[in-house]
Amino acid sequence: MSGEHVDGLAGWDSVRNKTKVLVVVVVALTVLGLFWAYHGIRAIGDARLVYVLFYLPAAVGCLVVAALTTVIMRQRLRSSVAPRTAVTVASGAISFQMPRTLEWGYWVVFVLTVIASVTLAVGMWTDALTFPMSSGFDMVLPFVALALGLYGAVALIWFAMGFARFPTIDCTPDDLVVQGFKARQQIRWSEIVDVEPVASNNNLGLAITVADGAHAQVHINFIGPLAPARRDLQRSITVAADLFAVGADQLLGFLQYYVKHPDARDELGDGRAVERLNVAG
Template sequence: MSHDVEPFPALHAWRTIPWRGAVTGILIFLLFTVFFGVQGVFNLARSEWYGAVSMLALSAGWGFDVLALFRAQVLRRMSRAPMRGVTLQGRRLQVRLDEKFVVLDLVSAVLVVTGMLMFAVGVPRRLMDFPFAGEGARLIYPAAALIVAIYYARETIARSRNFGESVRLSEAGISTWSLGREPIRWPASGVRPIETRGDRNIGTRVSIGPTENNRSVRVDNLSIGAPAMLWLLDFYARHPELREELSDGRSIARLRSGAVVEMADRYA
């Protein structure tokens, strides 16, 4: 049975809006969503079905990007942690990615790849109309669309793997798919939140290294939310004598009770 644990104090910096990151990204993706949506409707009105599908796929893809960014902002501020994504795997505590975030991210990538590939094929073959698509642009646009499609295709493959992705904590250290198979040792100096752009690709992170340029864990895409993950990392970084709890149910019980928060104003 799933329960929400006691409130976790959220950082003031995480409660504010990251204008340089998430808001900028949301505005850009909204612009893309509206622009390509209008083009899709224009193609529909002219019964140009190929162009309509391509444009509407792109519009929907970037629309899902906006939703993913909004979901990350919810997780960034979430003071209660759903426990359904917290399990024991072997002798490690596992915190899974947020399912809604992963689905939104993956659907976005698939739709953008589909739309861009159709665009790259359709413009030079005159299967669709697009503003500013003169004779010269009919060569430039497909090349640009193909580059974007390849980028998003790589993202699609990476995100499809994320369905099983998690942050794993053990006595030996912290491990994620992005950090490699071997766990990163617990930092002797403790963990700390670091300033990032807050966008989809970088996100809100917690440093687990001596400098901000060292290793970090993204926390605004995890099922328990960013604040709970910060406090979980903080507690076991400060208490090496209790890390054996990570191999059994005591760590889950401690997280469920909110006992990982020792000083509520530590990150105020």
């Protein structure tokens, strides 16, 4: 086992140890969501529709974020392969995807963020919404809410137009294809040196090391100042493994197996590779 591998597993342990913090976050979001839901239901009874448009979307949004965080925590701590987490496509290739609950959760949270934030900003500016708070906070909060609403709206537009896409990993007998939120990278198995665990942005990441002189094919989903640098993506491939339902350890073992066993890569073209997940890790 390489020194980098040991360091990477230590990084994974560090990320997993932070799960206790996420538990606190989930509890806080759940309490806040239920608190806002209570006020939203009261607002319905009092026919205060503007308050309903703020409280109920905000409440559901908090509860959905709490649920999504719980899903990621479960995937981060998974010790065995979850059923139906790898899809065999028509060609026989293997595709790993985020759980549908996460994908739909992103859409729901962004929509609810837009509704609640815009309602809060406009309601406070027009005095249709009033809350007991200091004059300074009363002045700043609508702008913060509007910024959140704009963020949610931009995110919805980006996903709708394909500028942002949900992560997938496709494995064929010849290539490994990594679709990230911002870009798609494709590299031949023969040009991969190793797949190592790494802590990446508080995720259980996988660092795919490319051989000297080799370059991944890169398709960037959008152009502009926020687009990732193509040159960096050609030589550096990192995957947030805990976004995938299969489990980070199982995904690591699966990819490492086909890097180290080129004679077995035919399994990636006829569906047999799904059986490999039961022994990966």
